[in-house]
Amino acid sequence: MTTTETVIRYLFLAAAACFVIGLHLMNSPKTARRGNLLSAAAMAVGIGATAVLLIAEGAITTTGWLVLLAGAAVGSAAGLYLARSVEMTAMPQLVSLFNAVGGGAAALLAVEHLLQAETVHVRETIPGGLDILIGAVTFSGSVVAAGKLQGLIPGRPIVFLGARALNVVLGLVFVGSTAWLVLDEGNLVAMLLLLVAATVFGVTMVLPIGGADMPVVISLLNAFTGTAVAMAGFVLGEVVLIVAGALVGASGAILTKLMADAMNRSITNIILGGFGTGDEAA
Amino acid sequence: MELDLLTAVTVFVLGVLVGFEVISKVPATLHTPLMSGANSIHGIVVIGAMLITATADGFLGYLLAFLAVAFGFANVVGGYVVTDRMLHMFKARPAAKEGSAS
Numbered sequence: 001m002t003t004t005e006t007v008i009r010y011l012f013l014a015a016a017a018c019f020v021i022g023l024h025l026m027n028s029p030k031t032a033r034r035g036n037l038l039s040a041a042a043m044a045v046g047i048g049a050t051a052v053l054l055i056a057e058g059a060i061t062t063t064g065w066l067v068l069l070a071g072a073a074v075g076s077a078a079g080l081y082l083a084r085s086v087e088m089t090a091m092p093q094l095v096s097l098f099n100a101v102g103g104g105a106a107a108l109l110a111v112e113h114l115l116q117a118e119t120v121h122v123r124e125t126i127p128g129g130l131d132i133l134i135g136a137v138t139f140s141g142s143v144v145a146a147g148k149l150q151g152l153i154p155g156r157p158i159v160f161l162g163a164r165a166l167n168v169v170l171g172l173v174f175v176g177s178t179a180w181l182v183l184d185e186g187n188l189v190a191m192l193l194l195l196v197a198a199t200v201f202g203v204t205m206v207l208p209i210g211g212a213d214m215p216v217v218i219s220l221l222n223a224f225t226g227t228a229v230a231m232a233g234f235v236l237g238e239v240v241l242i243v244a245g246a247l248v249g250a251s252g253a254i255l256t257k258l259m260a261d262a263m264n265r266s267i268t269n270i271i272l273g274g275f276g277t278g279d280e281a282a
Numbered sequence: 283m284e285l286d287l288l289t290a291v292t293v294f295v296l297g298v299l300v301g302f303e304v305i306s307k308v309p310a311t312l313h314t315p316l317m318s319g320a321n322s323i324h325g326i327v328v329i330g331a332m333l334i335t336a337t338a339d340g341f342l343g344y345l346l347a348f349l350a351v352a353f354g355f356a357n358v359v360g361g362y363v364v365t366d367r368m369l370h371m372f373k374a375r376p377a378a379k380e381g382s383a384s
Contacts, residue, residue, distance in 0.1 A: 019323050024304045026319045029312060033369040036319050040362040043325065047358070050329045060336040067344050068335040071351025078352075079360025083367065091364060095318045098325075098361045105327045105353035109334050112346035116337045123287050219317045226301075226320070229327045230294055236330050237285035243297045244326040250301025252320050255313065262310045 004056045011049040012240040018042030019244050023251060046240065075101075093149040096218045099225055100142035106228040107135025107195065110235050114186035122182060127234035129178035132191060133198045134228040138221045140202030145218050148211045155211025163204055170204070173197040205271070213270045216259045220267065223252025315368045322361030328354030 001009070018038050025035025054060050060068070079098065086094045110131040114120055147153035174197060180190035209217055230245025232238075260267045308316055331350035338347040 015326075019326075020300055020304055023316075023319065023323065026312065026316050027304075027306055027308050029309065029372050032312060032315060032319075032372065033366065036315075036322075036362065036365045036369055039319065039323060040366075043322070043358055043362070046326065046329055047332070050332045054332065054336055057336070063344060064335045064338055064347070067338065067348045068332060068351055071331070071335075071348045072355050075352035075355025075357075076359045079356035079358070080363060082356075083360040083363035086364065088367075088371065091318075091368060092314060094360070094364055095314075095321055098357050098364070099321050101353035102321065102324050102327055102357035102361075105331050105350045105357065108346050108350040108353070109327070109330050112334050112338060112343055112350065115346070116334075116339055116343055215314065215317075219313075222317055222321050222324070226324045229324045229330075230297070232327055232330050234290055234294075236333060237290070238330060238333070239285065239290070239293055241326055241330050242290060242293050244323055246294050246297025247301040247304070248320045248324040250298040251305045252301075252317070254302055254305040255308070255316055255320065258305070258308060259313050259317075262313065 002056070005053065008049045008053045009239075011045055015042040015046040015049075016240050016243040016247075019247060023247065090150065092215055092218065093146040096142045096146035096149065096214075096221070099218065099222050100139045100146070103135040103138030103142065103221070103225040103228055105135075106225065106232045107132045107139065107198075109232055110135070111188075111191050111195065113235055114181075114191065115188055117186065120185040124235050125182045125185060126178075127231040128186075128191075129181045129194060131228050131231035131235055132194050133174055133178070134224050134231065136195050136198035137202040137205065138224045138228060140199040141206045141224075142202075142218065142221050144203050144206040145214050145221065148206070149214050153207075155214075157210045158207040163208065167201065167204055170197050170201045174201075209270060213263075213265065216256060216263065216265065216267065216270055219252060219256040219259050220271070223249050223256055226250075226252050311372075315365055315372075318361065318365040318368060322358060322365055325354060325358035325361050328358050330354075 019042055022035040022039030025031040082094055110128045114128050148155050177190045177194040181187060206217060226245050226248025230242050230249055233241030233245055256267060331354040335347045338344050
């Protein structure tokens with residue numbers, strides 16, 4: 001490891017520590033804003049350090065830089081515009097949309113990495129498969145949740161005939177395509193199959209849930225994205241992604257439980273209740 | 283970066299335990315901002331998205347890298363800004379803040 005890389009690894013560690021402290025500060029109304037700013041500063045340091053790492057390694061092509069800068073510009077502009085212009089009452093659905101793109105990014109980067117890597121190990125394909133699965137479920141699930149809150153999709157539980165059978169089929173596709181992905185080291189068709197099946201599952205998971213339960217569902221999907229990001233960390237071998245992803249996955253799960261408790265609902269009731277009533281109502 | 287599996291799993295398990303512990307008794311009014319804050323933190327995926335642009339090749343590779351980077355930056359930038367706006371509302375109403383904190 002070069003000196004530059006070592007320094008950057010320590011900066012990543014500092015960023016990870018600041019995420020933990022920032023999240024802890026957000027437990028109390030007095031310190032919440034400071035906690036968020038600390039976490040944002042840590043993120044800025046992490047992104048800056050990554051840019052320096054890419055420059056220092058010099059492995060990236062000119063086209064790669066153009067793609068990176070264009071993506072950063074488009075993403076930042078869209079995020080900033082939406083976050084600033086949104087009505088106060090529409091914030092939960094916007095958070096859901098940001099959660100969707102985070103999950104999407106985690107899934108896409110696994111596809112890209114496994115597609116381009118010269119040699120692919122089992123220790124990359126298994127978390128890679130999980131990353132694509134969880135990331136794509138979160139992507140479509142969060143979009144549907146945002147649509148329900150915004151009123152673009154009816155807020156009532158939407159049930160259709162054969163939803164349970166469809167979910168069983170999708171489950172089999174998950175297992176089959178992940179096995180294919182592992183055996184045939186990074187097969188593109190297997191990854192696309194997994195991506196499509198997971199996207200469909202995200203929709204069939206959230207549609208049967210009523211609009212009033214959406215905040216809890218968004219929080220659950222938020223925890224899912226954290227897990228997907230941790231899996232992306234396993235695929236790329238990046239510690240900082242594993243730490244931050246695991247942190248959000250676990251704290252998101254606790255938060256989901258707190259939110260469900262506050263509404264006097266149980267998480268299983270919210271998620272599986274929708275499935276259970278699906279077949280009976282049909 | 284080469285990272286051995288045992289180290290990676292160790293880091294993951296410890297990260298999960300920290301995540302469970304870091305959320306304690308949160309007043310209900312802070313649930314949504316906290317969710318939004320955690321949402322911004324998983325925007326760390328942007329670092330992974332930036333790193334894969336170095337290995338990207340061919341149209342599909344660059345397309346995937348572009349989408350991943352754009353998605354990641356939207357998550358990070360939008361996430362932190364919207365969380366800050368939410369928390370700003372708490373400052374505007376100190377009376378409500380005190381009531382919910384106790």
